[in-house]
Amino acid sequence: MTYDGLIVGLGNPGPKYARTRHNFGFLLADRLVSHWSGQPGTSCESRGVRSKAELWDVSEDYGARRWMVVKPQTFMNLSGQAVGEFCRKNGIAPERVLVLHDELDLPLGTVRFKFSGGLAGHNGLKSVAAHLGTRDFARLRLGIGRPEGPEAMADYVLRPFPPVEWDLVGPVLDTALDAVLRYCHDGIDAATAHLHTR
Secondary structure (H helix, E strand, O other), rough: OOOOEEEEEOOOHHHHHHEHHHHHHHHHHHHHHHHHHHOOOOOEEEEEEEOOOOOOOEEOOOOEEEEEEEEOOOHHHHOHHHHHHHHHHHHHOHHHHEEEEEOOOOOOEEEEEEEOOOOOOOOOHHHHHHHHHOOEEEEEEEEEOOOOOOHHHHHOOOOOOOOOHHHHHHHHHHHHHHHHHHHHHHHHHHHHHHHOOO
């Protein structure tokens, strides 16, 4: 099967991490799979866990576009292993990879596309870049903001969203879902232009 691209949600596996800030990418991947599973003319089939990643095959708009959705199950710091493997096996170029991830440098509620450039100290992005051999891949950055006090970053990102923030997560995922669907249909430039003028 030939794919138009690979969509990667970053996070950590297991119920302990399910609602943590660092799992924003997983949450969006789940929302995307749920959406596609109910769309007329779209097939979204789980392939289970392969090569230490949850995997879905998506045929969108009656086969007009095909995507692979991946949630690495190797923990954040090793996320790139599955990404690199699936890209090599399926002939997917790095520039056709979209990574969904949490972003400390944006406040909660902010969703932004980025292509290439710095990795902002994000270990999942570092791993993806290392295994792809390039930083030239697309990202959808889901803002989580920085801690207000002296809390260590690792503790902050691995803590669940508090209730007041969790109430904002659903609307953010709605915005991000629309952004990913536009990316899939129209490409990153058009999707970026639409998202950044909201």
